[in-house]
Amino acid sequence: MTLRYLLVLSRPRFWFYLAGPVLVGAVFGADRLGDLLSVPVLALFAYFLVPANVFLYGINDVYDREIDAANPKKEGREARFEGQRAVPVAVTVCALVPLAFFPVLPAGAWPWLAAFLLLGAAYSAPPARFKTTPVLDSVSNGLYFAPGAAAYVALAGTQPPALAIAGGWLWTMGMHTFSAIPDIEPDRAAGIETTATVLGESRTYAYCGACWALSALAFGALDARLGALFSIYPALVLAVAITEADVSRAYWWFPAINTVVGALFTMGGLWALVYG
Numbered sequence: 001m002t003l004r005y006l007l008v009l010s011r012p013r014f015w016f017y018l019a020g021p022v023l024v025g026a027v028f029g030a031d032r033l034g035d036l037l038s039v040p041v042l043a044l045f046a047y048f049l050v051p052a053n054v055f056l057y058g059i060n061d062v063y064d065r066e067i068d069a070a071n072p073k074k075e076g077r078e079a080r081f082e083g084q085r086a087v088p089v090a091v092t093v094c095a096l097v098p099l100a101f102f103p104v105l106p107a108g109a110w111p112w113l114a115a116f117l118l119l120g121a122a123y124s125a126p127p128a129r130f131k132t133t134p135v136l137d138s139v140s141n142g143l144y145f146a147p148g149a150a151a152y153v154a155l156a157g158t159q160p161p162a163l164a165i166a167g168g169w170l171w172t173m174g175m176h177t178f179s180a181i182p183d184i185e186p187d188r189a190a191g192i193e194t195t196a197t198v199l200g201e202s203r204t205y206a207y208c209g210a211c212w213a214l215s216a217l218a219f220g221a222l223d224a225r226l227g228a229l230f231s232i233y234p235a236l237v238l239a240v241a242i243t244e245a246d247v248s249r250a251y252w253w254f255p256a257i258n259t260v261v262g263a264l265f266t267m268g269g270l271w272a273l274v275y276g
Contacts (some may be wrong), residue, residue, distance in 0.1 A: 002086045005035045005055055006019075006058075006086065006087075006090055007050075007118070009054065009057055010050060010053035010054045010057055010058075011053060011057050011060060013255070014053065015049050015050065015053055016049075016259075016271055017044055017066065017144060017258075017263075018049070018052050018053060018144065018147050019048045020048040020146065020152075020262050021048075021144065021146075021151070021168075022041070022045045022048050022147045022148060022151040022264055023043045023045065023150030023151075023266055024148050024151075024262065024266050025147070025148030025149060025150065025151030025152035025160070026041045026044075026151040026152070026154070026158075027269035027270055028152060028160075028164075028269045029151060029152035029153065029154065029155035029156035029160075029275060030155045030156075030273055031155070032273070033273060033274065034208055036157050038154075038155070040101070040105055040109075040151075040154035041154060041155065041156070042072055042150060043100075043101055043104065044101070044147065044151050044154065045151075045169060047098065047101070048147045051093075051094040051097050051118070052060065052094065052120075052147070053234040054091065054094045055091050055094035055095050055117070055120060056092050056120045056123075056143075058087050058090055058091040058121065058122055058123070059091055059120065059123075059124045059125055060087075060092070060124040060131075061087065061122070062087060062088065062091070062124075062125075063124045063126070063129070064168040065157075075238065081084050083211075095117055095121075096111045098117070101113070105150070105153075105154050106153055106154065106157055108157070108158070108159055109149075109150040109151075109154050110147045111121055112146045112147075112150040112153065113146070113150055115142075115146045116143050117148040117151075117162075117195070119140045119142065119143035119146075120143050121140075123137075123143070131194070131268050132142035132188045132192050132193055132194065133193070134194060134195045134197075134198045135195055136177055137176070137177075137180075137194050137195055138173045138177045138207075139173060140146050141172045141173060141175070142168075142169040142172050142173070143172075144166040144175075145165070145169050145171075145172055147167040148160075148168065148169075149165065155213045158271060161222060161224050161228060163219070163221050164218075164219070164222060165217045166214075166215075166218040166219035167215045167216075167219040167222070167226075167230070168215075170197045170212070170214050170215035170218065171211070171212065171215040171233070172213065172229065173211045174207075174208045174209075174210075174211030174212040174233065174237075175254070175258075177195050177207055178204075178206050178208045178237065178254070179200055179248045179251055179253065179254075180197075180204070181195050181196050181204050181205075181249055181251070182197065182247055182248040184190075184195070184196050184197050184200070184201060184204075188254055189241055190218050195207065201247070202241070205237055205238075205240065205241040206241075208237045209234045209237045209238055209241075210275070212230070212233035212234040212237065213234040215233070216230040216231040216233065218236060225268065226268075227267070229261060229264060229265065229268075230261070232248065232257070232261065236253075242262035
């Protein structure tokens with residue numbers, strides 16, 4: 001029962017939000033196909049697929065216990081934390097797992113693992129609790145870029161291009177803030193401040209559009225095809241804003257959209273890896 005509870009807590013439908021970037025980073029950091037099955041890549045993928053999600057969402061659930069007591073989502077797709085001792089223990093263990101990676105990862109990857117752990121904890125846990133701090137709630141979600149950067153460094157031996165870091169970080173900022181739009185009124189009612197509650201719906205659309213437009217420009221400066229691929233995001237947020245589509249429904253389009261974009265991104269990297 002404890003293992004099942006921890007798996008539900010880890011939000012399986014979101015597992016690839018952390019594991020997916022590992023694949024992308026590995027593809028673009030590799031020199032040959034065989035590198036993708038190397039020990040560092042397999043270790044990072046395994047960690048970010050499940051344990052990292054237990055760490056990230058476990059901390060979230062512990063510190064959101066009072067808020068989640070009345071959250072209907074906790075009755076179905078997600079687990080409700082009610083003081084189970086296994087959760088802090090599991091979170092601690094999952095935070096320590098990356099220490100085992102140090103012998104097989106280059107030193108340049110370590111800061112990315114540290115960034116993930118520090119931002120993951122600070123997002124939910126006091127005193128920082130970035131999730132209730134406007135702007136920082138958005139910026140701190142660059143933690144989702146960290147797995148990909150660590151995988152890239154593990155194979156390339158160098159840091160990702162600065163434009164790729166900027167593009168990836170800005171994309172995560174836009175995605176996080178867009179996901180907060182449906183929660184504007186509930187968060188305001190609960191007295192929770194976020195970037196979205198401060199800006200309001202219309203200006204939050206503009207903020208997300210700006211983040212995604214800058215992301216597309218950064219990727220486009222690396223490769224025009226990447227810029228074209230990521231330009232779908234500012235176009236989508238503009239379409240939602242102009243048509244006044246139900247943002248609560250539109251938000252659920254994005255897992256599928258992100259999967260398609262991520263697949264195209266990865267396939268492009270594989271094509272370059274195989275055919276030069």
